[in-house]
Amino acid sequence: MLRVGLTGGIGAGKSTVAARLAEHGAVLIDADAIAREVVEPGTEGLAELVGTFGEGILTPEGALDRSALAAKAFRDEEERRKLNGILHPRIGARTAELAAGAAPDAIVVHDIPLLVEGGLGAGYHLVIVVDAPVATRVRRLVESRGMSEEDARARIAAQADEAARRAAADVWLDNSGFPDVILAEVDRLWADRLVPFEANIRLRRPRPRTAPRLVPHDDAWRGQAARALARVRLAAGERAVRADHIGSTAVPGLPAKDVLDLQLTVSTLDEADAVEEALSAAGFPRAEGPWWDEPQDGSVQRWPKRFHYGADPARPVNLHVRSLDTPAWRLSLVFTAWMRANPSERDAYARLKNELAGAHDTTEAYAAAKQGWVNAAFRRAEAWVQATGWEPENA
Template identity: 70%
Template sequence: MLRVGLTGGIGAGKSTVAARLAEHGAVLIDADRIAREVVEPGTEGLAELVAEFGAEILAADGSLDRAALAARAFSDDGARQRLNAIVHPRVGARTAELMARAAADAIVVHDIPLLVEGGLAPSYHLVLIVDADEDVRVKRLVESRGMPEQDARNRIAAQASTAQRRAVADVWLDNSGTRDVVLAQVDALWADRLVPFEANLRLRKPRPPRSPVVRPYDDTWPVQAERALARVRLAAGETALRADHIGSTAVPGLAAKDVLDLQLTVSTLDDADAVAGALSAAGFVRAEGHWYDHPQAGGDGVWDKRFHFGADPGRPVNLHVRSAEGPAWRLALLFRDWLRDNPGEVAAYTEVKRRLAKAHADDGSVEGYTEEKQAWVDAGFTRAEQWARRTGWTP
């Protein structure tokens, strides 16, 4: 099952996106609908709201008067927190029940307004943010809901900021324009990313090999890596000693293949094996076979590791799971930090990578490229160790 979190600010039009995904076959779980269900007349949720906010929040027929509740609950942060404490656990329990009913090959889209505010992004395989310019959102709220303009702006201001949403967005859908534009984006997203992502996840299918393509440094790589690391940390739980962005995409200015290298450090390789299922379910598929960090290691155990591929076709990831008992976890961090502190080495490494990528452009895999650049990397380890002694560097 692929879990997709869908959110966006009020008036951004995420219901349009949700409806289109449902037309494609997604299982839609609407948090707002569930939030209404758990406070219908006769429910414990409604009784608790009345006890907290007074009978004035009830309509004449005994149902919840949402405008009256909003007037009280949105008056200050404390009141809003009390409202959330009553409603959110009930919504969570019902949501879990609906997700458990979904088929094994389902693409479940959870339409949830407070995904960002609740810090829930790492629990989804992919997060979709629907956005629109603030003036567009205000106009929609005024025209479609009859909301006074200042009330609309107050509601927008009370929600997560654009920067907070961008930090967790795997996919950003701008819905400022016409409906047809965003629907076309959703159609492409479904066909090109969501459907193959679900298949990769269910079948535990690694991405196919390809020749090395080295591209200029991308300033968004660290942010993308942090989103993936949040999922790794959640899946690994207390087994994780640390989780880091490593490799070329972690070095500003360094040209690299557009593949994020991540490192999960655990106490032992037995711990790596114990957490493999959770990592695979989180979208980082365990690779079969024997993996080790040095081509001359020969499987001596010192350089052994476990390796996972990211299942998302739109964001390639290599996850190296290493034991703190071996040397490789430290070397990965040392090599990264040494390069960050030495621009001349970054320039030299960039030249090596570009030359070798060109030489191996027709290989159909990165094996020859990786093997040939190992000599430069090994020499770099020596210089990095000297730098560490000189600077007092520690992981």
């Protein structure tokens, strides 16, 4: 099952995207509809609201008067907490019930307006944000919902801003143009990303092998890594000692293969095995092993690890799960920090990478060819650690 979070600011046109995904076969879970459902006449939710806020929140017909409820529930923080304490557990339970009822191969789309505001993105395999310019959204709200321009702008200002939404978005859909444009984009998203993503998770299907093609550093890698790491941390739970963005994509200015290298550090390899299924279900299936880290001092003994890969066909990820039992977790952090702090070493490594990538057809051959330089670089990096007193930051 693929879990997709769909969100967007008021007036952005999120419902257009939701409807198109449902046409393709997505199981649509509408947070607003559930919020209304759990307080319908006769429900325990409505009864508890009345018991907390009084009979004055009801219409003459016995339904919830939302304006009357808002006048009482939003007058201070304590009243708002009471409201959330009544609604959120019921909404969450109903959402989980609907998701559990979906088929194992379903693509479940959760239409949730406050996904960004609630910091809920890590709970989904993919977050889609629908957006449009503020002026466009205001016009839509005035024309389709009869709002005043002042009210429309106030509601937009009360929600997450564009920067926060972009930080949360794995997919950004601009809905400022004609409907046919965004519908075609949703069609491509469904066929090229969502359907294979779901199959990759369900079938534990590995990523196809590719040649070592380098691209210039992309500033977007940092945000992509942050979202992936949030999912890794959530899946690993208390077993995660730390989770980090490592390797070439973590070094600004360094060319790299467009594959994010992430590292999850756990206490022991037994702990790594214990989180295998949770990581796989979160979108990072485990690859068949054994997998090893090679010591940089030329010794024969190798360091065992576990290896997972990202199932998202549009965002390749290598997830190295290492334990505190070997020094490999620390060495990965040292190498990345050293590269960031030493532009001359970064540039020398870039020249080597470009030379070797052009000379080798497989990633394995490319990696083996640069291992000698990397081993020597680790020794220089350790000398830098001794000279600077560098220590890993909390992650």
